[in-house]
Amino acid sequence: MIVMEGAVAPTEPAAESFESFFRQHFGRVYALLYRVTGSAEDAEDLAQELFLRVSRQQPPLWESPTAAGWLWKAAGHMALNELRSSRRRRYRETRAVDHDRPLRLVREMLQDPAEGAERREQREEVRGVLRTLRPRESTLLLLRHSGLSYAAVAQALELNPASVGKLLARAEARFREHYEASQRASSKPVREGDAS
Amino acid sequence: MTTSDTDIVREALSLLGPSHTPDVGPALERQRAMQRSSARAAGSAPAAEFITPRRSSMNAFADSLSHLRRPMLGIPLAAALVLALSLFASPVRGLAAQFLTIFRVQDLTPVTVDLSGQGIPNLSQLGDMTGQSTSVPAYTHVATAAAASQAVGFTVAAPSALPSGLGPQPSAIVVTQGQTAGFTFRAAKAKAYLASIGQSNFALPGKFDGATLQLHIEPAVLMAYLPAGTKLPAIPDASTAQSGLPFQHRASAGAISSQAVRAAVAPAAASRISNTEQALLNGGLAVVETKSPSVDASGVSASDLRNFLLSMPGLPASTVAQLRSIGDWQHTLPIPVAPGASLRKVTVGGSPAIVGTNMGMHMVVWVRNGIVYAAAGASTSDTQLLSLAASVQ
Numbered sequence: 001m002i003v004m005e006g007a008v009a010p011t012e013p014a015a016e017s018f019e020s021f022f023r024q025h026f027g028r029v030y031a032l033l034y035r036v037t038g039s040a041e042d043a044e045d046l047a048q049e050l051f052l053r054v055s056r057q058q059p060p061l062w063e064s065p066t067a068a069g070w071l072w073k074a075a076g077h078m079a080l081n082e083l084r085s086s087r088r089r090r091y092r093e094t095r096a097v098d099h100d101r102p103l104r105l106v107r108e109m110l111q112d113p114a115e116g117a118e119r120r121e122q123r124e125e126v127r128g129v130l131r132t133l134r135p136r137e138s139t140l141l142l143l144r145h146s147g148l149s150y151a152a153v154a155q156a157l158e159l160n161p162a163s164v165g166k167l168l169a170r171a172e173a174r175f176r177e178h179y180e181a182s183q184r185a186s187s188k189p190v191r192e193g194d195a196s
Numbered sequence: 197m198t199t200s201d202t203d204i205v206r207e208a209l210s211l212l213g214p215s216h217t218p219d220v221g222p223a224l225e226r227q228r229a230m231q232r233s234s235a236r237a238a239g240s241a242p243a244a245e246f247i248t249p250r251r252s253s254m255n256a257f258a259d260s261l262s263h264l265r266r267p268m269l270g271i272p273l274a275a276a277l278v279l280a281l282s283l284f285a286s287p288v289r290g291l292a293a294q295f296l297t298i299f300r301v302q303d304l305t306p307v308t309v310d311l312s313g314q315g316i317p318n319l320s321q322l323g324d325m326t327g328q329s330t331s332v333p334a335y336t337h338v339a340t341a342a343a344a345s346q347a348v349g350f351t352v353a354a355p356s357a358l359p360s361g362l363g364p365q366p367s368a369i370v371v372t373q374g375q376t377a378g379f380t381f382r383a384a385k386a387k388a389y390l391a392s393i394g395q396s397n398f399a400l401p402g403k404f405d406g407a408t409l410q411l412h413i414e415p416a417v418l419m420a421y422l423p424a425g426t427k428l429p430a431i432p433d434a435s436t437a438q439s440g441l442p443f444q445h446r447a448s449a450g451a452i453s454s455q456a457v458r459a460a461v462a463p464a465a466a467s468r469i470s471n472t473e474q475a476l477l478n479g480g481l482a483v484v485e486t487k488s489p490s491v492d493a494s495g496v497s498a499s500d501l502r503n504f505l506l507s508m509p510g511l512p513a514s515t516v517a518q519l520r521s522i523g524d525w526q527h528t529l530p531i532p533v534a535p536g537a538s539l540r541k542v543t544v545g546g547s548p549a550i551v552g553t554n555m556g557m558h559m560v561v562w563v564r565n566g567i568v569y570a571a572a573g574a575s576t577s578d579t580q581l582l583s584l585a586a587s588v589q
Contacts, residue, residue, distance in 0.1 A: 019224060022220070022223075022224055022227060023220050023224070026220050026223055026224075027217040027220065030214070030217055030218065030223075031213060031214055031217060034212070034213070034214040035209065035212035035213060035214075036212075038212070040214065040218070043214070044218060044223065047223075048223070048226060048227055048230060051227050052227065052230050052231060052234060055227075055231050056234070119211070122211050123211055123212050126208045126209065126211055126212055127212065129208070141205055141209065142209070145205065145206060145209040145210075169201070172201035172202055172204070172205045173201045175201070175204070175205050175208070176201045176204045176205065179204065179208055
């Protein structure tokens with residue numbers, strides 16, 4: 001087993017094939033990228049790009065026990081870039097023919113429009129708070145709340161596993177501070193239980 | 197009682213989570229297709245003369261388009277009508293009087309567009325699109341076909357012959373608002389773009405500078421027929437629609453408490469969306485009706501415009517050939533189809549129509565008296581679609 005200096009031991013066994021690696025991680029990577037883009041299509045495009053990069057690694061990356069760490073590190077970078085830039089939105093506008101567009105329209109239109117608007121507003125607020133945090137803090141929160149264990153987060157962000165808990169607590173406190181400030185600024189009531 | 201920081205973060209981030217994750221099977225298929233395409237690209241010299249040796253923006257664009265060939269997710273709908281929106285999506289103020297209408301639909305023809313090759317030139321690289329792009333037009337749910345008719349400005353006709361297990365009433369009726377999108381040619385922008393793809397010799401004709409186009413998308417109605425037992429979201433906007441104010445959403449009606457939003461957004465919403473999608477996959481179908489979209493132009497004649505656009509570098513030659521072969525091109529809507537689609541021209545009650553399979557979706561589109569109709573389902577046969585179409589009276 002290869003253990004890089006300063007990195008943690010791998011947390012998951014090596015996958016038997018690219019397919020099993022894909023099946024194991026695709027859903028969570030997709031969910032992470034959905035959180036930052038808010039778009040099912042963008043999230044899938046990005047997740048697919050990421051796995052395409054995995055597939056190009058020689059020797060095959062998925063055979064390595066450090067593959068998951070590599071994947072999540074790259075996913076974290078990608079998520080952060082998406083959060084902090086509107087590159088993806090611009091890219092979408094340059095699509096000359098978008099065969100999926102009608103699908104997206106119908107899917108959206110079968111939802112209640114008012115509820116959709118409320119949800120979009122709320123989501124944008126949360127993303128706005130993530131943007132105001134330090135890059136490492138928002139990546140830490142996104143990875144941890146995508147279901148990664150402390151050990152996996154440590155591996156992806158090249159942190160000492162012993163310090164993950166402390167860094168996470170700090171990031172969460174900073175998130176709360178900014179989130180509540182944002183809610184006050186938009187005159188929405190701060191959640192009950194905090195008023196006292 | 198206090199709430200921990202972790203709880204706050206968890207709750208906030210859960211707002212961002214997807215309602216469901218796409219099936220890993222089709223995603224894996226798509227990944228394999230991308231890997232094959234990427235291996236081909238790496239293993240063969242670029243065949244197209246438009247691709248310069250170093251990586252141009254067109255190269256990068258072509259790569260990005262090749263990823264779009266995802267397997268059909270299977271949600272049925274009338275693709276052709278709404279597809280027009282993907283060319284322009286920005287509402288602008290009308291300047292209708294000075295425009296000459298150069299396009300209105302009376303006929304349809306399938307045109308194969310292969311996205312796997314080079315990038316397709318895009319109007320936004322040749323000038324200015326007006327307004328901000330929106331992914332979804334303003335829409336509202338209405339309760340009845342009568343309310344829909346009022347909103348779209350023509351009599352909405354529902355099909356009476358539906359595949360077994362569906363109907364007879366639509367599970368949901370959605371009305372979209374019309375949009376007008378504008379575009380102005382800019383010689384300087386076009387020149388810079390053409391130079392960037394190594395096509396300095398190809399120029400935007402001088403008279404195009406400042407010429408404008410307008411695309412009018414008319415209001416459309418979408419009727420979703422879902423298998424019996426499908427639970428849909430409530431239809432809260434029906435009453436507003438019937439009172440003649442169909443497009444006023446309630447979202448702006450004052451501050452929303454975060455408590456209320458959490459209640460609204462939490463798992464209930466997620467499961468509803470997921471159910472709807474499932475229902476669409478499992479035998480549901482969608483019927484769309486709209487007045488013909490139209491294109492107006494000023495400053496440039498329709499045939500000049502057509503000749504210029506068809507001569508643009510980067511358009512696949514086979515697509516150009518198909519578009520050139522359309523006889524009455526000012527009244528024929530090209531329906532873009534993916535390679536391998538099996539769409540064919542037929543008639544529905546004497547009206548021009550196309551029917552067949554496009555990207556795994558079964559669809560029929562027909563034009564009658566200036567109204568474009570379409571029906572599509574993931575698992576509906578051509579025969580079922582044609583008898584459904586004939587029953588729309």
